[in-house]
Amino acid sequence: MLQYNDTVAALIGSRICHDLISPIGAVANGIELMALSGVDQSPEMDLVAASAANANARICLFRLAFGMASAGQRTGAGEIRTILKNVFSDSRITVDWQPDGDFDRAMAQAALLALLCAESAVGLGGEITVSRSDNNWKIYATGPRLKTSPDLWAGLTNPTTLHNIAPGDVQFIMLPDHLARLDRFCRYTLTDTSVSLEF
Structure with missing residues (x-):
């Protein structure tokens, strides 16, 4: 079954x-x-x-x-940038997707899940930057008034602590599980004005 x-x-x-x-x-x-x-x-x-x-x-x-995401499927930077531009064109959030070329779809999916986690923190306005160095990804968000729940973010490193997740926060459940299947794990940092996620 x-x-x-x-x-x-x-x-x-x-x-x-x-x-x-x-x-x-x-x-x-x-x-x-x-x-x-x-x-x-x-x-x-x-x-x-x-x-x-x-x-x-x-x-x-x-x-x-x-x-x-099917095995071997690829996603291009141009497609992702176009989608993000259209999503945030009329928003108080700006997104800078820096990596070029095309990516393994599963890895791009992880980056977008992390971006959605960062978006939840800067819902009142801010900037999100996605970068990659030697296949190590970093999503960095900054804004004047961040909205973060320490318990929710702690679930990125210990998903068993997550309970009663709102639909809008489902990315916090999916990201650590998705990264585990890629043999990766998430590291994050929260400050008063910024959040960063790396994997």
């Missing part, structure tokens, strides 16, 4: 993203076609277009971060 585990969760994430991305893309295309056909732009149309674009970008990000 199939057991419910992280693989099933990843498959569910992939399925949801796959099924939602087409209709949301259709909404964006419909707005574009209306504009090309001469329909006057309006604040309402602009709002729908912007919302559809952001939803599409978020789903692309979630598909990479939470979806299934």
